[in-house]
Amino acid sequence: MRKRGPARRIRTRHVVAALVAGIMTMSLAACGGDGEAGADSFTVGLLLPSRAVPRWEHSDKPLIEKRVKELCPRCTMAYANAQNDATRQRAQVTSMITKGVEVLILDAADTRALRSSIQEARKAGVPVVAYDRLAEGPVSGYVSFDGAQVGRLQGEALLKAMEDKANGGNVVMMNGDPTSPNAAWYKEGTLSVLTGKVKIARSYDTLGWNSENAHANMSAAIAALGPNRIDGVLAANDAIAAGVISALKSAGVSELPPVTGQDADLDAVRRIIKGEQYMTVYKPFRTEAYAAAAMAVALGRGEGLRDVATTTTDSPTTEHIPSVLLAPSAVTVGNIEQTLVKDGVYTIDQICTRQLRPACDRAGLAR
Missing domain, CATH: 3.40.50.2300 (Response regulator)
Known part of the structure; x- marks a missing residue:
């Protein structure tokens, strides 16, 4: 066939x-x-x-x-x-x-x-x-x-977050595991949005979709490009986003670039409220x-x-x-309650730990 x-x-x-x-x-x-x-x-x-x-x-x-x-x-x-x-x-x-x-x-x-x-x-x-x-x-x-729509949502969100740098801004693509056809599907959708609007400065595959490999790949990107020359990171899922963010912090980046994600993991939702991760995709x-x-x-x-x-x-x-x-x-800080809380994925109490309470208040997440 x-x-x-x-x-x-x-x-x-x-x-x-x-x-x-x-x-x-x-x-x-x-x-x-x-x-x-x-x-x-x-x-x-x-x-x-x-x-x-x-x-x-x-x-x-x-x-x-x-x-x-x-x-x-x-x-x-x-x-x-x-x-x-x-x-x-x-x-x-x-x-x-x-x-x-x-x-x-x-x-x-x-x-x-x-x-x-x-x-x-x-x-x-x-x-x-x-x-x-x-x-x-x-x-x-x-x-x-x-999957193509997942990638498009990530790409569109990243462009919105990079509005002031979209023309010529440097994006690092942290793709999923190439053994999964979904990884190529997501990437195809993302590139349909980003191509011609930003510069793909580096692109990596993340074996196992895990944070450790993502951290290593992002560290390599930072070493090659410099910690302050990365304007956005297209992370294929939330585990990859966690590795990306930890690598940026380890490199001393104080103002994190927008980072995407996928799967609406609870830790990712909390990172979004803290301002460390820009968005996730809720399925x-x-x-x-x-x-x-x-x-x-x-x-x-x-x-x-x-x-x-x-x-x-x-x-x-x-x-x-x-x-x-x-x-x-797509889920950003502005629609967590209308998506994840409304659908019963998480309660506000689950999301908003004591340490996150001030950030949750600023995000309008009321108990």
């Missing part, structure tokens, strides 16, 4: 907003309320890629577990975390298949390296839902966010998790995904994958 680059071909069949409403309000009666469906009893395997990004275990895992249980009360969950090791994750897939899981939700540590494992699952009759990252191989469904984890759970339960029952998927996506190996691609939103 002809291979494609990082850009995805997407065919939309329904309005995404309608799907989101359906996922969030789907009644238990419609998903196993009668006697026969209520007798369902199978195991859903959940495989997440790492612990470097806090959202995986703090948000996605409990939300998926909760929704699977709501949709299929007698179903059970099996869980494994690859800790950024594709070899470990391949072994985890094999183990789950051997133990009899009937469907897998897989966020691949390496989307190419897991291809053989997905083929193994297919041969065993175990459908795979690709979660957050589009793995190669014969996946049965895919749930994520529009409604609940909606993504619920869509994946709905796909998994449907596939476990031997049903199709027509009532869940809103579009189809082509991977480098597989065409017409039933998909849900959700819309992200």
Whole structure:
């Protein structure tokens, strides 16, 4: 089959907003309320890629577990975390298949390296839902966010923060892990906004999406450019942003340039309130998790995904994958309450520690 680059071909069949409403309000009666469906009893395997990004275990895992249980009360969950090791994750897939899981939700540590494992699952009759990252191989469904839009939101926010330096300002791009197709997707969206408006002074890939590697890369950028010649940093996610900011502080930069992020980690939200990080991208984890759970339960029952998927996506190996691609939103200090607090991601008390109380007051975050 002809291979494609990082850009995805997407065919939309329904309005995404309608799907989101359906996922969030789907009644238990419609998903196993009668006697026969209520007798369902199978195991859903959940495989997440790492612990470097806090959202995986703090948000996605409990939300998926909760929704699977709501949709299929007698179903059970099996869980494994690859800790950024594709070899470990391949072994985890094999183990789950051997133990009899009937469907897998897989966020691949390496989307190419897991291809053989997905083929193994297919041969065993175990459908795979690709979660957050589009793995190669014969996946049965895919749930994520529009990665190009994530990148555009980051680029647009950075330009706004650099209004007085946009023409000729130096930007350092701290991209994600190249083993993830999402990293290229985010970068593509970002460059569609930044190209021709700023100078990309340095660009780095961040292995593992972790803070330590980001710190090392940012230290190299500071050494090459000088601590005061960096006007903005495009950090692909909040863990990378943390490493960027720590490197800038270590270099003695007192007036930090605007730094982007993604995932709305609690520490990142606090950095935004302190003025250390300019923005993050909020991806409604609940909606993504619920869509994946709905796909998994449907596939476990031997049903199709027509009532869940809103579009189809082509991977480098597989065409017409039933998909849900959700819309992200930008979060800055001015709309934390209207986004993250309103959606119940965090309470103001969680965000505003005693030390942050004055900054929260200035940001208008009232208890």
